[in-house]
Amino acid sequence: MDKHIYPAVFEKGEVKGYTVTFPDLPGAITEGDDIEEALTMARECLELHLYGLEEDEEEIPLPSKPTSIEVSKDSFVTLVEIRLGPIRDEMMNKSITKNVTIPRWLEREAAKEKLNFSQVLQYALKERLGIKDK
Structure with a gap:
């Protein structure tokens, strides 16, 4: 499958910015100084993480339902969508x-x-x- 949509948890930083994690993908963590940068970084993180799993011939886990993820009051869940085709092309031509x-x-x-x-x-x-x- 080329298109992937995963829930991401955006957690407000103590001073500024957001830390982004993917509950279904241990180790997939990134951050951004504001919402826009955090979302951009979340897409890149998801692309590279799923590409890495694919390259290592590991199973790509199914995404959880966003409503099943509990978060603290300073956090929220949003969906991040990516397509692996362009990433594969970019990485193979690197x-x-x-x-x-x-x-x-x-x-x-x-x-x-x-x-x-x-x-x-x-x-x-x-x-x-x-x-x-x-």
């Missing part, structure tokens, strides 16, 4: 750093030709794996 080992003479020759090592490696990997650019 650049990562890999160390490679090549002979010194090869590095020198490539440097003389001003080759971009990342581009050459990507090209070679795609060629080897039979992947065509879209």
Whole structure:
């Protein structure tokens, strides 16, 4: 499923801002200086948490009903909706750093030709794996 809606608990901070937790997702915690920032951070937190569960091949728990969640007088429950598709796309296209080992003479020759090592490696990997650019 691509769309997920989970209840989030917004708890008013002692001085300012809000702490946001997701009762169904232990460890999914964030905060914001005001309601708007807290809601933005809650969406991002939910996206990354569910993406992480999916990547680790862990079961994504079903969300609770908002009415079943009890909160203190300085807190409230609201629903946070996200779609995992755009997050998957973003994360899969995120650049990562890999160390490679090549002979010194090869590095020198490539440097003389001003080759971009990342581009050459990507090209070679795609060629080897039979992947065509879209």
